[in-house]
Amino acid sequence: MKKILYSSGIIVVIALVALLYTYATAFQVRNVDSMSIIDQEYSFDLEDETVQLLIKKLQVLKQYEQVTDIDSIVSETLVLDMKYSQEKTFEISLNHDFSSVYITDIKKEIIYQVDDDLVTWLYMLPPFESVYTYKTPLRHDLVIDDKKVFGASVDYFYMTADKQWHAQSIEEDSEPHIMIITEPNVMFSVRSDVDMYDVMLKVSKDDKILYEKPLKEGIYQPTDNGQYIYEVTSSWKDTFYYGHESTSFIVEAQYSPVFTVSGDSISQGEFIIIKGSGIYDPESLYIDQTYMEGLSFEKNGDLYECLIPSTYYTTPGVYSLNYGVGQYEYEFTFEVKTREFNLQFLTVDEKTTQTTQTAEAYAEYNKYYKPALLKNVYQSEASHLSDQAFVLPVTGRITTEFGVQRYVNNKPTSYHHSGLDIANDKGTEVVSTYDGEVVLAMSLIVTGNTVVISHGNGIFSSYLHMDSLNVEEGDKVRTGEQIGTIGSTGFSTGPHLHFTISYYKMNLEPGYFIYGEPVTYENYKTLFNN
Numbered sequence: 001m002k003k004i005l006y007s008s009g010i011i012v013v014i015a016l017v018a019l020l021y022t023y024a025t026a027f028q029v030r031n032v033d034s035m036s037i038i039d040q041e042y043s044f045d046l047e048d049e050t051v052q053l054l055i056k057k058l059q060v061l062k063q064y065e066q067v068t069d070i071d072s073i074v075s076e077t078l079v080l081d082m083k084y085s086q087e088k089t090f091e092i093s094l095n096h097d098f099s100s101v102y103i104t105d106i107k108k109e110i111i112y113q114v115d116d117d118l119v120t121w122l123y124m125l126p127p128f129e130s131v132y133t134y135k136t137p138l139r140h141d142l143v144i145d146d147k148k149v150f151g152a153s154v155d156y157f158y159m160t161a162d163k164q165w166h167a168q169s170i171e172e173d174s175e176p177h178i179m180i181i182t183e184p185n186v187m188f189s190v191r192s193d194v195d196m197y198d199v200m201l202k203v204s205k206d207d208k209i210l211y212e213k214p215l216k217e218g219i220y221q222p223t224d225n226g227q228y229i230y231e232v233t234s235s236w237k238d239t240f241y242y243g244h245e246s247t248s249f250i251v252e253a254q255y256s257p258v259f260t261v262s263g264d265s266i267s268q269g270e271f272i273i274i275k276g277s278g279i280y281d282p283e284s285l286y287i288d289q290t291y292m293e294g295l296s297f298e299k300n301g302d303l304y305e306c307l308i309p310s311t312y313y314t315t316p317g318v319y320s321l322n323y324g325v326g327q328y329e330y331e332f333t334f335e336v337k338t339r340e341f342n343l344q345f346l347t348v349d350e351k352t353t354q355t356t357q358t359a360e361a362y363a364e365y366n367k368y369y370k371p372a373l374l375k376n377v378y379q380s381e382a383s384h385l386s387d388q389a390f391v392l393p394v395t396g397r398i399t400t401e402f403g404v405q406r407y408v409n410n411k412p413t414s415y416h417h418s419g420l421d422i423a424n425d426k427g428t429e430v431v432s433t434y435d436g437e438v439v440l441a442m443s444l445i446v447t448g449n450t451v452v453i454s455h456g457n458g459i460f461s462s463y464l465h466m467d468s469l470n471v472e473e474g475d476k477v478r479t480g481e482q483i484g485t486i487g488s489t490g491f492s493t494g495p496h497l498h499f500t501i502s503y504y505k506m507n508l509e510p511g512y513f514i515y516g517e518p519v520t521y522e523n524y525k526t527l528f529n530n
């Protein structure tokens, strides 16, 4: 009996010891001494309820789906030091899919896919930070002459597993790269290890945007001298991140000026044009000469042009002048050759002469017509002086050429005919010879219904003796736009247009502006028909 009791006691003790051992070594929170991710030197706080939840989960991994293949970005070894038994190790693997993590029971070589509420918490743990590969933004390399341009600024945004967006930026501290060019040949490239959705090029000058297009459409070349800011922006966008990188550099265009001269030999009534391009310092443009008063360069579109006129009063001969810009200086010699002007004998009835050639008529002419020829108000948007951009205001019959010396009622006059007389039916449409601004539109005793238009560069066109006028002073007109109709108002012998082109008050041969040659009795039919 005693023996039985003794044996029972031993059994009870053994059972108790076994129970105690099981209790002490069981995979329970209380038996975990520490838990850490060794490689990251990260220790979990065992007091934290979520950490305790993770430990409990590790005990019952069997409840999760087993998988054989995983695609992970980050894998870390989780080690649990146990109080009374050997350490336990697991591997935790994460990919970009915020909905699950993989936990590998290393001892059993089984992988479980965990997809419950601990997933987000794991994704947000510092040891797994590297799962957000896009926390390091995409970058581009802007390369000029094989050298990388520094000074980029990057703004980017990424989302973490808790669905929060985070903004980051990188600012490279660097002096802007300055590229000096003396010819229009800006070349650079953008290198990137990854595909950028868009690479945009923006070019601005003096705070004005001149160009903004995808880089694949080409590189903007400066048209003028000065500093241009080039900004290259690469953008990217994906589900969990987006952003852009911008790099700026400066292109300083230092083109040499280029001057061309239309010719160096002209006839009386003809003109020469000096055209300057690449003029970065227009204030220093100059022309130094004694040929005549007032010559200067004027801006026409991208060019600066100086017109050197001549007329029937210009003394034939050889002239010299200097012109230039900044340190660029040029000398120019040209010849004005005599032109033989025809004579014309005109009979005007005494009544017309008496009513139009009066002191009052000339006072009026001096008061209105002459001052109009000083109103150089128009600036042309394009180079227009030497490319025959002007049109004939009306066709018809040339009754008097430019420069003709007149005898009126058999009395010689000292005057040359200031323009072209084009006869046609009364009421025939008269158009503007070129774009400009009307500086006079009124009826005068001598010139009848009169229009004067400023075309820039000191060039004016005048239309006299018209029947009716379609414009008023201050109107802007386009080439070919109607300004009036043919008539015979003022000192006139029949319906015709008296058409003059002048440099201020100096009358020029209109034919050079329209055809590049004088209009004569011999050639006008051919010229008008072409």
Ligand SMILES: [Zn+2]
Binding pocket: 400, 417, 419, 420, 421, 497, 498, 499
């Ligand atoms: Zn005339």
